[in-house]
Amino acid sequence: QAEAIADLIDASSAQAARSAMRTLKGVFSEKIHQLVEDITRIRVNVETAIDFTDEDIDIMTDTGVAEAMETASQSLTDVFEAAHQGLVVKDGITVVLVGAPNAGKSSLLNALAGTDTAIVTDIPGTTRDVIRQEINLNGLPVHIIDTAGMRDSEDVVEREGVKRAVSALDEADLILLVADSAVYSDQEPGPVLQTLFAGKYGDTAIDEATHLTELAQLLNRVCVVYNKIDLTECHEPGVSSTHYQDHVLKLFRLSAKTRTGLDDLRDHLSELAGYQSSGEGNFSARERHLTALSNAQESLESAISGVCEHLPLELVAEDLRRVQTFLGAITGEVSSDDLLGEIFSNFCIGK
Structure with a gap:
C-alpha cells in the first residue's frame, strides 16, 4: 500500500490513478490473502496425509486436493493478468x-x-x-x-x-x-x-x-x-x-x-x-509483484504435476510451501505454527 501511494503520486493517467487507488484500498492485498488462504487449506490436507498415514482415510481424495489446486491455479492466473495490466497502466x-x-x-x-x-x-x-x-x-x-x-x-x-x-x-x-x-x-x-x-x-x-x-x-x-x-x-x-x-x-x-x-x-x-482500456477492475502492481506471482504459479503447477504423477507427497508439500513463500514476498509469510493450528482445527487427530 505504501508503494501504491507512490504510484498514485506518479500516475500519468486517470486510469493509472484509479488503479493505484484500488491497491491503496487493499484490493490487491485482499486477492493475495485469499490465495494464501486457499493454498494453506490445500497444504493442510497434504501435510495431514503425510503425517497421519496410519489413519484409515484417504485425505487426498476425500478433501479434493487436486481439484482445489486447479481452482487455485486459475485464481493465481487471474491475479497475475490483472497485476500485469496494472503494471502496463503504470509504466506504459x-x-x-x-x-x-x-x-x-x-x-x-x-x-x-x-x-x-x-x-x-x-x-x-x-x-x-x-x-x-x-x-x-x-x-x-x-x-x-x-x-x-x-x-x-x-x-x-x-x-x-x-x-x-x-x-x-x-x-x-x-x-x-x-x-x-x-x-x-x-x-x-x-x-x-x-x-x-x-x-x-x-x-x-x-x-x-x-x-x-x-x-x-x-x-x-x-x-x-x-x-x-x-x-x-x-x-x-x-x-x-x-x-x-x-x-x-x-x-x-x-x-x-x-x-x-x-x-x-x-x-x-x-x-x-497487452493493454485493455476497459480494465476497471485492475490495480497497480510492480515488476517484483509479477515475478513473485510467476514463481508462485510455477511452483503450484509443479505441485499439481506431482499429484497427477503420484510423486511422494513430501515433494508436493514442498512445492506448496514455496507457493506461500513467493506470495509472502507480496503480503507476508504464513508460519509453521499457523499451519499446525489449521491442521488440528480441521481434523480430530491425536486426541
Whole structure:
C-alpha cells in the first residue's frame, strides 16, 4: 500500500490513478490473502496425509486436493493478468522511431502526439538529437523517442545523433522502423531493415555470426512503417505481416501527414502492451509483484504435476510451501505454527 501511494503520486493517467487507488484500498492485498488462504487449506490436507498415514482415510481424495489446486491455479492466473495490466497502466511502453533521414519519423511523432513536438522540414537530417515525448493512448502511457536519421555523415553533430539513436534502441519495447513509401517497396522489408542494421552494427557486421542472437532479439521488437503513402500511387493504408529470417514482421502503410492509417498503429501499440482500456477492475502492481506471482504459479503447477504423477507427497508439500513463500514476498509469510493450528482445527487427530 505504501508503494501504491507512490504510484498514485506518479500516475500519468486517470486510469493509472484509479488503479493505484484500488491497491491503496487493499484490493490487491485482499486477492493475495485469499490465495494464501486457499493454498494453506490445500497444504493442510497434504501435510495431514503425510503425517497421519496410519489413519484409515484417504485425505487426498476425500478433501479434493487436486481439484482445489486447479481452482487455485486459475485464481493465481487471474491475479497475475490483472497485476500485469496494472503494471502496463503504470509504466506504459517505450517506442523508438528510427530510419533513414527524411523518412517522416518526426512527422509520425507529431501525429501520434497530436502536437508539433519535433521540427519538420524537407531537409534530410533535420533531427540531430533524441526527442522524447509521452502520450496517453486511451489510458496507456506511451513513451516515444524520435531519433536522428541513420546514415554516414561527416558532420560531427549528426554522427553523435546517430550514435544516440543506436543507444536508444536498447530502451525500446517496440522499434518503429520508418521508411519513405516512395523510396522503398512495401513488399520486401529487407532493404529497409538494412538501414537499421547498418546503423547499429555497421555495413558488414550483419553477416557475422556473433551478432545472430542480438539480431534475433532486435527483430522481435521491430515493426516496419511505410510512411508518406499520400505521395504514392496507392494511397490506401493497410496492415500486413511478412517473414524475414524466421521472424514475423508487422508492416504498416500510413501517412503521418494526413493521419491515414494512424489508428491501426495505435491499436497495435495497445495490443503489444497487452493493454485493455476497459480494465476497471485492475490495480497497480510492480515488476517484483509479477515475478513473485510467476514463481508462485510455477511452483503450484509443479505441485499439481506431482499429484497427477503420484510423486511422494513430501515433494508436493514442498512445492506448496514455496507457493506461500513467493506470495509472502507480496503480503507476508504464513508460519509453521499457523499451519499446525489449521491442521488440528480441521481434523480430530491425536486426541
